[in-house]
Amino acid sequence: MLEAYRAAAAEREAMGIPALPLTAKQTEELVELLKNPPAGEGEFLVELLSHRVPPGVDDASKVKASFLAAVAERSVKSPLITPELATELLGTMLGGYNIHPLIELLDDSKLAPIAAKALKHTLLMFDAFHDVDEKRKSGNLYAKEVMESWANAEWFTERGKVPEKITITVFKVTGETNTDDLSPAPDAWSRPDIPLHALAMLKNPREGITPDKSGEIGPITLLQELKAKGHLVAYVGDVVGTGSSRKSATNSVIWHTGQDIPYVPNKRFGGVCLGGKIAPIFFNTQEDSGALPIEVDVSALNMGDVVDILPYEGKIVKDGTTVAEFALKSPVLLDEVQAGGRINLIIGRGLTAKARETLGLPASAEFRLPQSPEESTAGFSLAQKMVGRACGLPEGEGVRPGTYCEPRMTTVGSQDTTGPMTRDELKDLACLGFSADLVMQSFCHTAAYPKPVDVKTHKELPEFISSRGGVSLRPGDGIIHSCSTVCCCQIRWAQAATRIPVSL
Numbered sequence: 001m002l003e004a005y006r007a008a009a010a011e012r013e014a015m016g017i018p019a020l021p022l023t024a025k026q027t028e029e030l031v032e033l034l035k036n037p038p039a040g041e042g043e044f045l046v047e048l049l050s051h052r053v054p055p056g057v058d059d060a061s062k063v064k065a066s067f068l069a070a071v072a073e074r075s076v077k078s079p080l081i082t083p084e085l086a087t088e089l090l091g092t093m094l095g096g097y098n099i100h101p102l103i104e105l106l107d108d109s110k111l112a113p114i115a116a117k118a119l120k121h122t123l124l125m126f127d128a129f130h131d132v133d134e135k136r137k138s139g140n141l142y143a144k145e146v147m148e149s150w151a152n153a154e155w156f157t158e159r160g161k162v163p164e165k166i167t168i169t170v171f172k173v174t175g176e177t178n179t180d181d182l183s184p185a186p187d188a189w190s191r192p193d194i195p196l197h198a199l200a201m202l203k204n205p206r207e208g209i210t211p212d213k214s215g216e217i218g219p220i221t222l223l224q225e226l227k228a229k230g231h232l233v234a235y236v237g238d239v240v241g242t243g244s245s246r247k248s249a250t251n252s253v254i255w256h257t258g259q260d261i262p263y264v265p266n267k268r269f270g271g272v273c274l275g276g277k278i279a280p281i282f283f284n285t286q287e288d289s290g291a292l293p294i295e296v297d298v299s300a301l302n303m304g305d306v307v308d309i310l311p312y313e314g315k316i317v318k319d320g321t322t323v324a325e326f327a328l329k330s331p332v333l334l335d336e337v338q339a340g341g342r343i344n345l346i347i348g349r350g351l352t353a354k355a356r357e358t359l360g361l362p363a364s365a366e367f368r369l370p371q372s373p374e375e376s377t378a379g380f381s382l383a384q385k386m387v388g389r390a391c392g393l394p395e396g397e398g399v400r401p402g403t404y405c406e407p408r409m410t411t412v413g414s415q416d417t418t419g420p421m422t423r424d425e426l427k428d429l430a431c432l433g434f435s436a437d438l439v440m441q442s443f444c445h446t447a448a449y450p451k452p453v454d455v456k457t458h459k460e461l462p463e464f465i466s467s468r469g470g471v472s473l474r475p476g477d478g479i480i481h482s483c484s485t486v487c488c489c490q491i492r493w494a495q496a497a498t499r500i501p502v503s504l
Helices: 002-014 024-035 042-051 059-072 083-090 099-107 112-120 128-137 141-151 185-190 194-198 220-227 247-257 280-288 332-339 342-358 382-390 419-428 452-466 490-497
Strands: 166-178 232-242 272-278 292-295 306-310 315-318 321-325 411-414 438-441
Touching: 024 042, 024 059, 059 083, 059 099, 083 099, 083 112, 099 112, 099 128, 099 141, 112 141, 128 141, 128 342, 141 342, 166 220, 185 194, 194 247, 220 232, 232 247, 232 280, 247 272, 247 280, 247 419, 272 280, 280 292, 280 342, 292 332, 332 342, 419 452, 438 452
Parallel strands: 166 232, 232 272, 272 292, 411 438
Antiparallel strands: 166 306, 306 315, 315 321
């Protein structure tokens, strides 16, 4: 197993990308090695278990969580993993298969402090919230600590605030950048493999951009040279993110400009995107991924410039001179970045609100509140009325542009070129069952001329969808693009299909 893994990792290292996360089979073999480790491999084995297994409800994460739970409960022994370390590692898995063991460990006098610390910063609790509350009611002091921590929003307040000054190096792409530039359609097959797909970003030559290999590999060398200046590299463009609603476009940008997510292989978050105009859906997916998107005049910024962004003052300073001024789309954007993304903020605020309600406390004052648009006597468009209905407003009432709202989606559709990414988002959200009335997966792009990777998707994805209560069409059954009830952006799809509100 180790020989095969290292050989595959070396091939990807030659391409400048990390090894693939471990599969369930590899994780099973890793667990056996951890029980009886080969000489000299101990540190590497622990590194693989800690950092190379996906979190959430991936098949591999199930194997990892089961092993760690058994070690923590002392029914399985490993010379490399102590019960304390096992509990700590369970706490890095975000949600899903790790939750029940952590809650049970609140009754273990030795491990309860570690389990409680992990749960305090775990957001994907869903119905397990009630299990913690039951332990609190029965007198478990650690469960009480967890509930109070959620109520005090420590998962949010203990994260670093957006700094007063962000120094960045400019990666400037002039003109209009559409999502096909960032996530080319011919490379759709690689979209679930974020580091590999990111190699294709801007693979076609354009003004100021010279790909490493025209038509195949984007300007990776240039990006590395900019990173060598020692600052965060920011994507800067005149117009950014127009075209199809591809989360994969944001994935590619953030892979090159963001930060690694601890204990989560091959995914990144954060970064800064500056655009004279940023397309709304691209802006939203940047928010979801913890980035700081800012619409601002970028005409004074050039490739390789080192500038300071003052997010609270709304200024960009170059060589001591203010070269541009801006206003954030919403002050809530600062909370989204602090939380690690808008999805984290939505889930976390809900968890905090639920904990405070349970404990009989008033609403939290830790979060910035969205600003409502000015009152208007104008009528509502059909789209505004549809969103209003989904938000529970009376018939005929609508939602004005600029309003923060969380509509309930009852019908959700996913198509095949984003389906594998949607699956990965659902795993990260610890989704084991859909709560929307209808969740449908179609195969409308790849049915006629499937590549080998498409054939694999046709075989595996339907079971993933149906096992969670969804409906999977067969290749050739039809398309979904013209249906007004369909949400094509896979992050929103994943949110809507689970129990997470979709913010607009």
